[in-house]
Amino acid sequence: MxxxxxxxxxxxxxxxxxxxxxxxxxxxxxxxxxxxxxTLAAAGQGPAKAAVEAFQxxxxxxxxxxxxxxxxxxxxxxxxxxxxxxxxxDVFRMWPGGGNTMxxxxxxxxxxxxxxxxxxxxxxxxxxxxxxxxxxAGKVVAVPVTIGAIGAVWNDQALAKSxxxxxxxxxxxxAFCKExxxxxxxxxxxxxxxAWVTQLVPYALTSSLVYGPNPAFTQQQKDGKATFAGxxxxxxxxxxxxxxxxxxxxxxxxxxxxxxxxxLLGQGKALGVVHVLSAVQSxxxxxxxxxxxxxxxxxxxxxxxxxxxxxSVGIVYGVNAKAxxxxxxxxxxxxxxSPEGQARYATESGSSPALPSPSFKADALQQPVLxxxxxxxxxxxxxxxxxxxxxxxxxxxSVQELxxxxxxxxxxxxxxxxxxxxxx
Numbered sequence: 138m139x140x141x142x143x144x145x146x147x148x149x150x151x152x153x154x155x156x157x158x159x160x161x162x163x164x165x166x167x168x169x170x171x172x173x174x175x176t177l178a179a180a181g182q183g184p185a186k187a188a189v190e191a192f193q194x195x196x197x198x199x200x201x202x203x204x205x206x207x208x209x210x211x212x213x214x215x216x217x218x219x220x221x222x223x224x225x226x227d228v229f230r231m232w233p234g235g236g237n238t239m240x241x242x243x244x245x246x247x248x249x250x251x252x253x254x255x256x257x258x259x260x261x262x263x264x265x266x267x268x269x270x271x272x273x274a275g276k277v278v279a280v281p282v283t284i285g286a287i288g289a290v291w292n293d294q295a296l297a298k299s300x301x302x303x304x305x306x307x308x309x310x311x312a313f314c315k316e317x318x319x320x321x322x323x324x325x326x327x328x329x330x331x332a333w334v335t336q337l338v339p340y341a342l343t344s345s346l347v348y349g350p351n352p353a354f355t356q357q358q359k360d361g362k363a364t365f366a367g368x369x370x371x372x373x374x375x376x377x378x379x380x381x382x383x384x385x386x387x388x389x390x391x392x393x394x395x396x397x398x399x400x401l402l403g404q405g406k407a408l409g410v411v412h413v414l415s416a417v418q419s420x421x422x423x424x425x426x427x428x429x430x431x432x433x434x435x436x437x438x439x440x441x442x443x444x445x446x447x448x449s450v451g452i453v454y455g456v457n458a459k460a461x462x463x464x465x466x467x468x469x470x471x472x473x474x475s476p477e478g479q480a481r482y483a484t485e486s487g488s489s490p491a492l493p494s495p496s497f498k499a500d501a502l503q504q505p506v507l508x509x510x511x512x513x514x515x516x517x518x519x520x521x522x523x524x525x526x527x528x529x530x531x532x533x534x535s536v537q538e539l540x541x542x543x544x545x546x547x548x549x550x551x552x553x554x555x556x557x558x559x560x561x
Contacts, residue, residue: 175465176226178204178219180212183418184283184452184485185230191481192472199465202226209333213239220249220457227460228469231279233269233450234521236529241279241453243526245272251456251463253277258474258492266491269450269521278455280470281491282482283415285451286432286506287341287518290412292420293429293501295322295405303433305441307376314385317408326407327386328398335536336529338380338411338435340447340518342373345437348516349445355522358557365557366550374539374546376437381540391540399423411435414502415451415487431501434509448506448515451488525560528553 179185182205189201204226206212212230217238219225232240244250250272253259259277262270270279291303299320304310317324328334346369347354357363365371380386387393387401399416401407403423410416417430434444454473456466472478479490480497489503499507509515520529535549544552 172462172465173199175199175201175228175462175469176204177201177228177469178206178212178216178226179230180206180209181230181415181486182207184482187481187485188473188478191477192469195472195477196468201469208331210331213237220244220247223459225249225457225459227457227462227466228454229457231453231455233279233281233453234517235525236518236520236523237526240521240526241270241455242273244455245276245278249458250278251458251460251466253280253456253467253470256467256470256474258471261492266450269517270453279453280455280473281450281453282473282479283451283486283488284483284491284506285449285488286414286509286515287337287344287412287435287447288414288432288505289325289341289409289435290402290414290417290420290502291409291431291433292402292405292407292424293431294425294427296408298405299408301408304436305433305444306436306439308439310380310385310436311383314380314383318384322405323387323401323407324385324409325380326393326398326401326410327390328393328395329390329537329540330393331395331398332533332537334395334398334412335533336520337413338377339370339373339532339536341411341435342376342437343370343519344445344447344516345443346370346373348447348519349443349514352516355519359524359561364550365553366547370550370553371546373437374549377536378539378546391537395419403428413451414506417487417502418485429501432503432505434505434514444514446506446509446515447518448510449518449521450491452482452486523557523560525556527556527560531556 189203193199193201206215216225216229231244234240235242254277266281267277270277270281272278299317299322301313301316304313314324354363398410399419400423402410403420414432434446436444456463456470460466474492476494479492479494483490487502489506490497523529531552535544535552538544539549
């Protein structure tokens with residue numbers, strides 16, 4: 138596992154955005170010729186709509202017909218089915234690297250993505266960016282759009298009202314939880330009913346406990362020299378349970394979904410969450426006017442100098458290998474790679490741009506991410522280096538069972554080791 142120091146220059150840039158397109162397979166009707174119509178699908182509506190509107194404005198007569206699904210799991214299942222049946226759109230959002238069935242390497246291995254390695258923007262990608270946007274043969278098949286991160290995200294007004302300070306060490310996390318509960322407020326909202334949320338706290342903890350101290354850990358697993366069960370992954374999962382048992386989370390996390398989690402944060406019923414920074418866009422929908430949010434790295438040790446931040450390419454887009462309009466699809470990819478496209482998508486999604494965009498101004502959410510990258514205190518998301526989607530799937534399911542009390546940490550990690558070995 139490599140640190141993503143080469144992202145530093147790419148992260149330091151991008152600007153504002155607006156929005157408009159139609160969800161549910163709709164779109165404008167300004168063009169009737171098929172060579173002027175592009176179809177697009179994405180998980181999450183706002184940022185994609187902003188990019189689509191800007192693209193249509195820059196290309197008069199072009200129509201982009203869009204379909205949006207807010208739930209990541211449903212989106213992955215639907216797109217996979219459409220790709221298999223030949224009904225998928227021209228352009229769609231994917232996940233970088235590997236790790237799930239809609240990730241770049243998995244789709245490319247199944248021959249579902251158009252080769253984009255000849256595009257002008259592809260030649261300028263850094264080695265780290267190429268590593269998560271290329272097929273198994275090394276050909277670029279996706280454009281990186283945003284840089285995402287996982288950290289402690291705070292409702293600034295709720296935190297100020299509580300009188301509590303943001304924790305900077307692991308002991309301070311436990312003390313923070315105790316003091317917040319005494320004030321009858323949720324320290325960290327947690328919505329494990331949405332399976333993808335289950336991985337976020339472990340990724341934050343293992344960044345400092347596993348991948349920061351040992352960037353080669355995933356390669357050592359592939360070489361048969363390391364395991365989840367025999368590593369600091371056990372300490373990370375034990376700490377996850379320690380947080381649960383210390384009252385760090387809302388009651389019954391397995392019965393709370395992502396939307397309710399964001400509602401707790403936005404309304405100030407929870408002081409914070411450990412989450413991807415883009416989740417703030419959802420919390421804003423529930424927050425009183427004037428509410429602001431900030432981020433701090435989530436600690437896992439007794440020493441602030443040991444804290445790393447999970448940072449990685451967040452959103453990527455690719456082109457259907459059987460696209461009905463590949464020429465227009467390539468043009469849209471070029472727009473997404475442009476300074477304007479990067480700026481619009483990053484701003485609307487609460488992220489940093491993956492490629493240079495000089496007008497970007499980092500806010501209280503993004504600046505700590507850029508600082509961590511610049512200081513070499515960042516790691517990739519673990520799943521992007523895993524050999525197949527089964528490892529992540531096992532992790533998501535097992536965390537839900539862990540919180541139900543039906544499995545323990547050794548069983549969870551044993552399952553992950555088995556899935557890793559089968560995927561190699």
